[in-house]
Amino acid sequence: MNSVRLAATVILARPPFEVYLARRSASSAFAPDAFVFPGGTIAAQDASEAARARTLGLDAERLDREFRAAIPADLGSDEPPIDRESARALVVAALRELFEEAGVLLARTGSGLPIGASPVDWERVAAQRVAVRDGTVAFADFLTAHDWYADARELALFSHWITPPSEPRRYNTHFFFAVAPPGQAALADAFETHDGIWISPAAALERLSAGTLHLVYPTIKHLVRLASFDSVDAALEFARSKPVLTIVPRDGGDDFAIPPALENQW
Numbered sequence: 001m002n003s004v005r006l007a008a009t010v011i012l013a014r015p016p017f018e019v020y021l022a023r024r025s026a027s028s029a030f031a032p033d034a035f036v037f038p039g040g041t042i043a044a045q046d047a048s049e050a051a052r053a054r055t056l057g058l059d060a061e062r063l064d065r066e067f068r069a070a071i072p073a074d075l076g077s078d079e080p081p082i083d084r085e086s087a088r089a090l091v092v093a094a095l096r097e098l099f100e101e102a103g104v105l106l107a108r109t110g111s112g113l114p115i116g117a118s119p120v121d122w123e124r125v126a127a128q129r130v131a132v133r134d135g136t137v138a139f140a141d142f143l144t145a146h147d148w149y150a151d152a153r154e155l156a157l158f159s160h161w162i163t164p165p166s167e168p169r170r171y172n173t174h175f176f177f178a179v180a181p182p183g184q185a186a187l188a189d190a191f192e193t194h195d196g197i198w199i200s201p202a203a204a205l206e207r208l209s210a211g212t213l214h215l216v217y218p219t220i221k222h223l224v225r226l227a228s229f230d231s232v233d234a235a236l237e238f239a240r241s242k243p244v245l246t247i248v249p250r251d252g253g254d255d256f257a258i259p260p261a262l263e264n265q266w
Contacts, residue, residue: 004079004162006086007173008094009039011158011222012104013232014180014198020102021204021219022188022196034216035197035204038101039094041171046096047089050140055092056108057152063087067174069160069244072266074259077248079162079172092139094176095150100133102186102196106154106178110147116183154178156239159247159266161218166251175222177239179232201227217249217256225264 012020021035045051052058067087071077082090099105103126107115128145131137143150155176163170180186188196199207201223207213208220215223229235245266249256258266 002165002168002170004170004172005041006090006093007039007041007171008090008097009037009173009175010094010098010102010155011037011175011177011226012098012102012180012186013177013235015232017226017229017232017235018198018200019204019223019226020104020180020186020196020198022101023214034214034219035195036216036219037175037222038098038104039173039175040097040101042086042089042093043096045138045140046092047085048138048140050138050144051092052088054140054143054148055088055095055150055152057155058088058091060084062153063091066091066155066157068157069246071246072262074262075246075248075250077162077246079246082174090174091152091155091176092150094155094174095152096132096139098178099129099139102188103129104180104184104186105148106151106181107143107148108151110149114181115146115148116181154181156236157244158239158242159222160244162246162248164249164251164256173218177236179236201229221258 020038022038023033023035063084067082095106105115109115128137128142132139132142155178157174158177159175161175162172186196204213204215204223205227208215226235229238245262247258247266249258
């Protein structure tokens, strides 16, 4: 049986309501050339004491509230529930991957203000982002150097999807919803992802139908869920209050599928 790797993905949105998608590298082992939300698998540093000390919103009460996925009877899963340590690592991974792949940092200063409330040398931050992405500087060390704290309170768990057993690469992925902070421009890292775009969910689906945007099944299903909202605020409120069901799509041969009764329930 293929091993299943823990992963975190961020649906980054901005007003009135657009989401950020970036094209994965053509050489990527997973979803090459597809436009996806920023994200990736957890790394050892995401579970470190240093990362925990530099991340706000990792308290047990909040984690228990966010990681609320239930397994539907129609789609079983053999994966164990996410424990608090894994939950903390997933949240840190989401914040780190968003910074690495999109250049967007959800963080606050040591005094509790959003970064950007005072002047920031974004060119320096962009150079440091490369070092974080390359692994030469730990995300926690980067934050410490600025006296910043990554802010997990800006993430709302949206969904939980697990790659079906038929796939050679399997991921246990938690999708988080977040609003892009003002003053930060998302930019693909030109390494793992390229050609970052801001687009409304409805427009992305239209381009998919026209054959001008390559999307994978989980991204499509999330865009379908989001296409009914006309504002970031409405989508964020939905993300904060919706039930979360663990989805392991069925492999239908040519494509994946989930039972019709679950289409608008997960």
